[in-house]
Amino acid sequence: MEKLLLLGDEAIAQAALDSGMSGMYAYPGTPSTEIMEYIQASSDARERGVHMMWSSNEKTAMEAALGMSYAGKRAMVAMKHVGLNVAADGFINSAMTGVNGGLIVVAADDPSMHSSQNEQDSRFYGKFAMVPVFEPSSQQEAYEMIFDAFHISEKYRIPVLFRITTRLAHSRASVQRKKALKEKPLSIPSDPMSFVLLPAIARRKYKTLLSSYETIKSDSKVSVYNQFTNGGNHEMGVITCGIAYNYLLENFNGKSPDIPVLKIAAYPFTKETIREITSLCRSVLILEEGAPFIEEYLRGILDDGLRIYGRLDGTVPRDGELNPAIVGKALGLPVSSVREVPSIVKMRPPSFCKGCGHGDMFDALNEAIRPFGPGHVFADIGCYTLAALPPYSAINSCVDMGASVTMSIGASDAGLFPSVAVIGDSTFTHSGMTGLLDAVVKKSAVTVIISDNSTTGMTGGQDSQATGRLAAICEGIGVETEHLRIIIPLKKNHDENVKVMKEEFEYKGVSVIIAQRECIQTASRRKRNEAANK
Amino acid sequence: MKNDIILSGVGGQGILSIAAAIGLAAVENGLFLKQSEVHGMSQRGGDVQSHLRISDKPISSDLIPYGFADLIISVEPMESLRYLPWLSEKGWLVTNSNPFINIPDYPSAEEIIAEIKKITNHLIIDADNIAKQSGSARSGNMVILGAASPYIDMDYESLQNAVKKLFGKKGTEIVEANLRALQSGRDATPM
Structure with missing residues (x-):
């Protein structure tokens, strides 16, 4: 069989395709993103009609994958470790329902926090849900384990957690492929009630789960890896x-x-x-x-x-x-001395790309908010979080996906004025919309700035579910039309943008300002592709 | 045979293309390979590095241990110094001389050159200028790879083949420009 040079993420994706997976579900998140991207680039996956579109968040991805499993087909869902917090409800309860087609949940942990806000270890989730966990040590082992993980998932009718860490996810090595398996046919579960977690059924299912968790320990397809x-x-x-x-x-x-x-x-x-x-x-x-x-x-x-x-x-x-x-x-081995980094070497933190629209938005925001003093801006997860660093020093929080909107509500409840949220377009559709609904229902005095670059930028420019829909979503949620403002964050519009922000700060209800300009990375990639296809 | 190589630069400078070229050459030579990359947050103008390990025997760790690197290849001079703890006693440091200044406290060119010269085996070249002169201004990274090529234990020809493969999809013109850049970098190295 063919040998391929693959990242750990790609080895997992290739193995899932070769194991007859019919659907891949995910929301982008470092270091897991390349799993879905590999499937999307695969001509085999395209010809077979394997599902390969991004989901709005990890919870919707998890549940859609469970739905495909219900229908008898093999499915995989991938996310970064903190994504599993978002998907946790579906994940934990999928252990209770069990699966029909094989179901693998990939969690990519990021110890040392290269690109994350914590270094939680997903193995605790596996224990918590009482599902088997696979933790490969190499790209080849990851490839082979996926086959066994699908097998175990179907044999015990249980989802399998597949835990990797950054250094495996983003390291390349040669991988020997195996003979590919066929996809499974559509088939609904033999027990029509097995996915119905009414208390009486759930109690019965829980006993099954407890006993499976014991039996799995001795299964050779699991124990062979230890x-x-x-x-x-x-x-x-x-x-x-x-x-x-x-x-x-x-x-x-x-x-x-x-x-x-x-x-x-x-x-x-x-x-x-x-x-x-x-x-x-x-x-x-x-x-x-x-x-x-x-x-x-x-x-x-x-x-x-x-x-x-x-x-x-x-x-x-x-x-x-x-x-x-x-x-x-x-191990107690002797430590040999190594060269030192010269003191002239300075830190080089990540920063906005030259010409980034977020930068122009923050320039306007900093000017508009200055009269009120520091401490008014709740931000979120994305490139715009970099505005925490100089020269902007513009934001006061970054906690979890969507928390900008809801924290601004709580702070406003406490009397903070103005209370401003800054959130990206993809993060808004991931977890900001429900918070905005709270604000609308309560008539909170908050200003939500959606910094819309029409992509999921930080992870490398994946499609955003928000593109072209933001204004309609906000109107649908109930934001008043006169307080739904759209600005273009460019230097030439600076004064006008500052004015819009100041006006909306003064409004004692919900305002949304959509700052709309395409990510310059995505834009230049798009232009290059258009030129190449001419 | 074993080559442990640290590639360094600033996000967006194309160190992953250098890694990919060496990787393809290693595969052509039937060698084992592990290559660890940085994706995500740091790619936004921050420091980036890649650990590239090639060997005729299986490789255990994806990361190079301190003091083991045979070679640091850097497309940015200050970044070449950030990874000195990995460089072995006899290791080579090959770097571009052109600074990428996006921080307020960037050191002076003299300070950087002085530190690089403390490394016995070093090579500093003006890759951007050499790339321009060879008519492939955007291929500074391939110039650096060419300059480092004598210190990589693989035939130069296999690196050329790798460059052809790597840029093949982009058309003959781009392949030729990159091959020229590679050669001009190699020519800039005292043999």
């Missing part, structure tokens, strides 16, 4: 999770370590899986990319059994991603 290798020196054994395994091997120059190693890549696992190494070794080092998930279980509340080294005793830093050096130090 491999123990013995080594001569029993002073200290090592348990690794996911890509921590690679950093361990790196410290042994790719040779087999001379110490016992348990590589964990699938959950849940049996007691025996752990006992093999703990009974053999006087102490155990636990290397996890993310939170001390296994470590906390092994220590327990009393923490008075085995000698354990890991993130909780400081052998490994409590936060941040791992690397070969951290692992080497934890």
Whole structure:
């Protein structure tokens, strides 16, 4: 079979296509975005009619994928780790309904927060929902695991959580393809009530889930990924999770370590899986990319059994991603001195692209809000969050998707005036619309600026569900026409834009200002494509 | 054979094209490869880097350990210094001399050059100017790759083939411009 050079994300996408997946669902989010983008670029997927359109948010994506599973076909939904918070309701309850066609939920975690607001570890969600979790350590393993994940999902009629981290998602390696499977035919569940979580049915389904979670531990398609290798020196054994395994091997120059190693890549696992190494070794080092998930279980509340080294005793830093050096130090290997970064090297934080419309919008906002002093602007998740940094220093919050609108409402309730929200177009349709409805119903004194660049910019310019619909959506929600203003954020319109903002700040009800100018990255890409197609 | 390479620059300067070219050449030579990239937030004018590892044996870590890099290839001079902890004792630093200034406290050119010269094995070239002279002004990144090519343990021909493959879809003119840039970078390297 053919060998391909693929990112971890792309290996997952290719494997899903080769496993006969019929529908891919997602909302863009680093480091998960390339999964959907790979499917969208695949001619095979297009010819087969595989679903490949973006969803409004992770919850709608999750539920649509569950719907495809209900109809008997294999589906996958992908998101960044914080996206799973948005999708959590559907995700947790999909474990209760169970699935019909195989269903894989990919959560791409971002330890060290390269492009995220926290570094939550999605394995907790797997345990919480009581679904199996796969955590590959390489692109090839990710590819192969997807086949088994679909198999397990259908065998136990349960969704499977597929956890990856940034370094796997965005690292390229060669992947050997397997023989492709056919897509499944349309077929509704044999039990017509199995997706109806009325309490009486839910109680029955919960017992099934509890028992499946136990049985899955011993299934060979799960346990095969948890491999123990013995080594001569029993002073200290090592348990690794996911890509921590690679950093361990790196410290042994790719040779087999001379110490016992348990590589964990699938959950849940049996007691025996752990006992093999703990009974053999006087102490155990636990290397996890993310939170001390296994470590906390092994220590327990009393923490008075085995000698354990890991993130909780400081052998490994409590936060941040791992690397070969951290692992080497934890193993007690000698640390060699390295060159230092000269002090003249300065930080180079990300910033707005030259000519970005968000910048012109913030110039106007800063001038309009200045008379009221600092602390009035709630922002959201997207490129415009960069306005927190100088020279703009224009925003006072960035919490989660949609929180700008709702926080501005609460602050206005408390008496803050003016209370301003800044949100991007795609973030608005992701999670801002419901908050705006609250504001309209309550007649909150808020000004919501939708900085509309007609794309999902920060993740690289994916289609935005909002494009061409924003004014109609706001009107439909009930924003008064005279307080629904559209401005073009360009330097030449600066004075006029400041005036519009000042007017709307003064209005003691809901105003929406749509600042509309296409993302310059998307625009130049579009122009290049148009020129190439001439 | 093992080459651990750090590629560095500022978001939008095209370091991923350099990585892709070396990657394609590695595949042509039947080598193992791991290449870690930065996507997302940092791409907006921030510092970006890529860890590229090629070897005739399987590679474990996607990240290069400190002190292991055989080569730093940088399209921006200050960025070349940011990754010195990765550079091995005998490693080479090949960088463009043209600064990309988008921060207020950017150091002076003299300070940067002085720091680079402290590295025994260094090569500073004016890639943008060389690209212009070779008639392919937009291919500064391929000039840098050409300049670094003597320090990569693969035939120059396989890099040329990779450039042909990488830009093939964009037409003969663009392929030729990039090949010229690659060659002029290589010619700028004292052999």
